[in-house]
Amino acid sequence: NAGVTQTPKFQVLKTGQSMTLQCAQDMNHNSMYWYRQDPGMGLRLIYYSASEGTTDKGEVPNGYNVSRLNKREFSLRLESAAPSQTSVYFCASSEALRGLMGAANEQFFGPGTRLTVL
Amino acid sequence: RKEVEQDPGPFNVPEGATVAFNCTYSNSASQSFFWYRQDCRKEPKLLMSVYSSGNEDGRFTAQLNRASQYISLLIRDSKLSDSATYLCVVLRANAGKSTFGDGTTLTVKP
Numbered sequence: 001n002a003g004v005t006q007t008p009k010f011q012v013l014k015t016g017q018s019m020t021l022q023c024a025q026d027m028n029h030n031s032m033y034w035y036r037q038d039p040g041m042g043l044r045l046i047y048y049s050a051s052e053g054t055t056d057k058g059e060v061p062n063g064y065n066v067s068r069l070n071k072r073e074f075s076l077r078l079e080s081a082a083p084s085q086t087s088v089y090f091c092a093s094s095e096a097l098r099g100l101m102g103a104a105n106e107q108f109f110g111p112g113t114r115l116t117v118l
Numbered sequence: 119r120k121e122v123e124q125d126p127g128p129f130n131v132p133e134g135a136t137v138a139f140n141c142t143y144s145n146s147a148s149q150s151f152f153w154y155r156q157d158c159r160k161e162p163k164l165l166m167s168v169y170s171s172g173n174e175d176g177r178f179t180a181q182l183n184r185a186s187q188y189i190s191l192l193i194r195d196s197k198l199s200d201s202a203t204y205l206c207v208v209l210r211a212n213a214g215k216s217t218f219g220d221g222t223t224l225t226v227k228p
Contacts, residue, residue, distance in 0.1 A: 033215070040126075042205055042220040043162070058215065090161055105150065105209065107216065109161035 001026050006091050006110035013081045013117045021076040021113050023091030031094045032074035033058075033107065034066060036087040043090060049074055081117045089113045119144055122208050124219035132227055135196045139222045141206030142188045150209035151182055151189050155202045156221065162205055165191075196226045 004025045013019060025032065030051045035043040045058030049068040063085060065077045074093075078085060090112045094105040124141045131137050143151075151168035166173065168180040168189050179192040193200055206219035 035218075040220070042122075042124075042218040045215055045217075048215050056215075059217075105216075106152070106164045106167070107162075107207075109163070111161055 003027065004091055004093055004108050004110035006089075006113050008113060009111065010114050011116070013078075013115065015082060015117060017081050018077070018079050019081065020078075021089055021091075021115075022073070023075065023110060024073045025091075025093040025108070026072065027093060027108065028071070029093035029095050029108075030071070031105070032068065033092040033094075034064075034074070034076045035090045035092065036060065036085075037090060037112075038087050046076065046089075081115075083117045085115065086117045087115060089115060120219075121145055121217045122206055122219040124206050124222050126220060126222060128223040128225055130225045130227060131196055133196055133198060135226075136192065136194045137196060137224060138193075139191045139204055139206075139224075140188055141190070141219055142186075143206075143208045143217075144187065145208070145210060146187065147210050148187075148208045151180075152207040152209070152216075153178075153180060153189075153191050154205040154207055154218075156205055157202050162218075165204070193224075196224075198226050198228065200224060201226045 007022045033048040034046040047066040049055045052071045091110040092107040094107045153165040154162040155165045156162040168182045172181045177194045181190045203221040203223045205221045209216045
């Protein structure tokens, strides 16, 4: 099993360009997440998908869109990149189900995409 | 106030030392708690879950204090390989998502 895979690993964009970050998991997980991590900081949730067919905003959704293409794949799109979106982007997945109280749900992370917007 | 707060450190300790990290959370509805480890330029990986009764895994011990809303991680007999950033994570299951602290950096020196 590959776990969680992300493409690309590195990307440089010019301000105003668009791109889509791809994420796939082969663990049959229900929930998937997109985070960004800026230097010296923890992870901030951009969007998440509790289950196939649903997506919800996280802490910092502005400037991003997501698509839960199927149970395996969850993509993140930057429509018009800005220098403030320079960051490392991590995709993660877990078995978590919305409303399942008290569940301990380990999140498995992909290797990250290092994005620079000039 | 951040939902999850950690002392950023850095903690610089000699090999063999015991070191403890604390993490506080503000939402009393929080239900599950974790410590993740993140090596430089790598993805976070689960170190251990934190249970109400406390739990131990080798040199690592995690404790939860719901009344005071904090969790702790104790590392005994530190190894050079323990050098990393340790992230505190809090889950509210009814919200379906986790909140990460900013991390505490540990450097273990020979």
